[in-house]
Amino acid sequence: MTATIIDGKAFAAEVRGRVGEHVARLKEENGITPGLAVVLVGEDPASEVYVRSKGRQTIESGMNSYEHKLPADTSEADLLALIDRLNADPAVNGILVQLPLPGHLNEDLVINAIDPAKDVDGFHISNVGLLATGQKAMVPCTPLGCLMLLREHHGSLSGLNAVVIGRSNIVGKPMAQLLLRDSCTVTVAHSRTRDIEAVVRGADIVVAAVGRAEMVTGDWIKPGATVIDVGINRLPPAEEGGKGRLVGDVEFESAAEVAGAITPVPGGVGPMTIACLLANTLTATCRAHGLAEPEGLTA
Numbered sequence: 001m002t003a004t005i006i007d008g009k010a011f012a013a014e015v016r017g018r019v020g021e022h023v024a025r026l027k028e029e030n031g032i033t034p035g036l037a038v039v040l041v042g043e044d045p046a047s048e049v050y051v052r053s054k055g056r057q058t059i060e061s062g063m064n065s066y067e068h069k070l071p072a073d074t075s076e077a078d079l080l081a082l083i084d085r086l087n088a089d090p091a092v093n094g095i096l097v098q099l100p101l102p103g104h105l106n107e108d109l110v111i112n113a114i115d116p117a118k119d120v121d122g123f124h125i126s127n128v129g130l131l132a133t134g135q136k137a138m139v140p141c142t143p144l145g146c147l148m149l150l151r152e153h154h155g156s157l158s159g160l161n162a163v164v165i166g167r168s169n170i171v172g173k174p175m176a177q178l179l180l181r182d183s184c185t186v187t188v189a190h191s192r193t194r195d196i197e198a199v200v201r202g203a204d205i206v207v208a209a210v211g212r213a214e215m216v217t218g219d220w221i222k223p224g225a226t227v228i229d230v231g232i233n234r235l236p237p238a239e240e241g242g243k244g245r246l247v248g249d250v251e252f253e254s255a256a257e258v259a260g261a262i263t264p265v266p267g268g269v270g271p272m273t274i275a276c277l278l279a280n281t282l283t284a285t286c287r288a289h290g291l292a293e294p295e296g297l298t299a
């Protein structure tokens with residue numbers, strides 16, 4: 001293996017530390033404690049794990065955490081009423097509605113009901129448009145975390161060929177926007193892309209966000225390229241009652257033999273996503289109060 005391992009877990013801890021310091025200063029100098037509300041509809045066990053670690057890290061960074069767990073059969077009207085209350089609550093600076101929502105709820109409608117200034121996921125159409133036009137937006141946490149890792153590793157990204165695999169609204173599209181803003185030449189590849197291996201082989205930066213376990217193998221990677229693996233896939237358990245291994249969208253072993261640098265799964269992008277959620281909550285709080293924004297914690 002030749003690649004440098006990009007330690008997302010360690011970098012995320014550093015980001016959280018910087019968020020925590022800024023939060024402490026906000027409290028001392030301005031008497032403000034940022035607040036993050038997380039809304040979870042239904043009982044998906046994996047979602048509950050994320051919600052719990054988000055809540056714990058929010059509190060560890062000195063912010064208030066408000067968790068709203070609603071039953072799976074919650075009506076759209078009840079969910080929208082909760083969002084209205086959170087929008088109006090001055091103690092709540094950030095609102096995250098955990099996705100996916102149960103099938104009877106319209107995700108677009110629900111997300112677009114969030115006050116864009118409190119939309120710490122950056123999924124509201126206003127924030128999507130602001131990002132796409134280079135204006136001050138709330139930026140989706142996973143792509144923001146990937147960008148921070150790339151900037152940390154490369155310094156300038158200007159002129160590099162970046163291939164984003166996956167075109168979701170949550171990762172692929174905003175990732176492409178951020179890379180474009182940092183002056184990469186950006187290609188978005190997806191399930192219909194012809195000769196996808198050859199497309200990926202042209203990339204100095206590969207961001208894999210397709211949700212297919214170990215789809216990208218070492219022979220797809222240009223020697224020396226930087227590989228950011230967004231996938232979190234649980235393989236079927238090897239034994240009865242066991243838990244399957246977590247793998248990314250990249251086959252780590254083979255890719256690490258060719259790449260210059262690569263993020264592991266777990267311990268890569270995942271922890272950065274949560275760190276950026278805290279950073280976004282802090283940013284939203286500063287903007288709401290007309291205060292200076294934290295440096296190095298926004299796009």
Ligand SMILES: Nc1nc(=O)c2c([nH]1)NC[C@@H]1CN(c3ccc(C(=O)N[C@@H](CCC(=O)O)C(=O)O)cc3)C=[N+]21
Binds near residue numbers: 096121141268273274
């Ligand atoms: N509105 C919304 N915003 C989200 O940001 C959002 C969401 N909905 N729905 C669910 C996904 C999933 N997600 C993760 C965040 C961190 C890890 C993470 O920290 N993973 C650890 C491993 C965790 C484990 O061991 O299971 C790692 O990669 O090292 C994983 C997954 C955010 N999501």
Ligand SMILES: [Mg+2]
Binds near residue numbers: 166168190191210
């Ligand atoms: Mg796709």
